[in-house]
Amino acid sequence: MNAALQQMTDPATPLLTVEHLTMRFGGLVAIDDVSFAAAHRGITGVIGPNGAGKTTLFNCITGFYKPTVGRLTLAAADRPTMLLEQMEGFRIGQQARVARTFQNIRLFTGMSVLENLMVAQHNKLMRASGYTFLGLFGLPSFNRAEKAARDLAVHWLDRVGLTHLADEPAGSLPYGAQRRLEIARAMCTEPVLLCLDEPAAGLNPRESAELNTLLRSIRDEFGIGILLIEHDMSVVMGICDHIVVLDYGRKIADGTPAEIRADPAVIRAYLGEEEKE
Ligand SMILES: Nc1ncnc2c1ncn2[C@@H]1O[C@H](COP(=O)(O)OP(=O)(O)OP(=O)(O)O)[C@@H](O)[C@H]1O
Numbered sequence: 001m002n003a004a005l006q007q008m009t010d011p012a013t014p015l016l017t018v019e020h021l022t023m024r025f026g027g028l029v030a031i032d033d034v035s036f037a038a039a040h041r042g043i044t045g046v047i048g049p050n051g052a053g054k055t056t057l058f059n060c061i062t063g064f065y066k067p068t069v070g071r072l073t074l075a076a077a078d079r080p081t082m083l084l085e086q087m088e089g090f091r092i093g094q095q096a097r098v099a100r101t102f103q104n105i106r107l108f109t110g111m112s113v114l115e116n117l118m119v120a121q122h123n124k125l126m127r128a129s130g131y132t133f134l135g136l137f138g139l140p141s142f143n144r145a146e147k148a149a150r151d152l153a154v155h156w157l158d159r160v161g162l163t164h165l166a167d168e169p170a171g172s173l174p175y176g177a178q179r180r181l182e183i184a185r186a187m188c189t190e191p192v193l194l195c196l197d198e199p200a201a202g203l204n205p206r207e208s209a210e211l212n213t214l215l216r217s218i219r220d221e222f223g224i225g226i227l228l229i230e231h232d233m234s235v236v237m238g239i240c241d242h243i244v245v246l247d248y249g250r251k252i253a254d255g256t257p258a259e260i261r262a263d264p265a266v267i268r269a270y271l272g273e274e275e276k277e
Pocket residue numbers: 025028029030048049050051052053054055056057
């Protein structure tokens with residue numbers, strides 16, 4: 001991690017603080033007064049049975065939904081604290097630098113693997129062009145930015161083991177490779193918070209183990225926070241530093257993997273309660 005950034009990161013201040021978050025759809029309360037914190041340089045897992053509200057939580061954090069109630073504070077090291085619930089969705093990506101992947105992979109399937117990583121850096125390149133047509137061709141700042149963007153894309157292709165497929169259409173990649181490409185694309189936006197919605201879905205055990213290694217290395221090298229929705233418990237228990245459990249929109253537990261494993265409310269939510277005679 002960049003030394004200046006490391007110095008500015010106060011581990012005592014959470015990267016993301018969720019306070020009293022509530023999201024209603026008409027009469028349905030999908031998220032009900034949920035509060036928790038996600039650390040800098042930490043992997044926070046969000047788990048819970050189907051329909052518990054995990055994706056809705058992500059949609060609130062990443063600006064797809066405006067929360068009905070609640071505060072979402074992002075305290076990244078190198079910028080003023082931001083209140084995500086007050087920001088427009090596209091600014092949460094651009095300014096707050098919160099990146100996400102989706103439960104259903106959303107790549108540009110007709111573009112090459114490398115192009116997917118270049119497109120992710122479009123905003124940075126447009127800034128360097130001065131938002132002018134001529135700037136795209138003439139400005140030295142644009143040429144430098146374009147080279148940096150390509151270098152970053154090449155770096156991430158290598159990190160996720162896709163260099164040999166750089167020119168292939170993204171849609172032709174095997175499923176596990178598409179999942180890795182999505183993570184690489186999110187990392188090309190240089191996020192401070194990376195939100196991953198079921199990154200291990202559809203992966204075989206070997207690919208899941210590789211995913212664990214990749215995510216740990218991202219946390220350790222870049223010092224960013226990772227928020228992870230996942231049903232695969234080998235991934236959740238294997239890499240999360242901290243786990244938040246939702247059930248019917250409410251937080252029922254919050255702790256280390258060992259604490260969560262032993263929590264009676266979590267066991268009840270997953271296994272159900274025995275019928276009383
Ligand atoms: N846009 C919406 N309009 C109405 N109801 C919604 C909307 N989005 C989600 N819901 C409802 O909110 C509840 C929580 O859904 P959500 O998708 O967040 O759960 P989840 O924990 O991510 O589930 P899964 O593990 O199955 O993906 C569900 O009852 C769902 O039907």
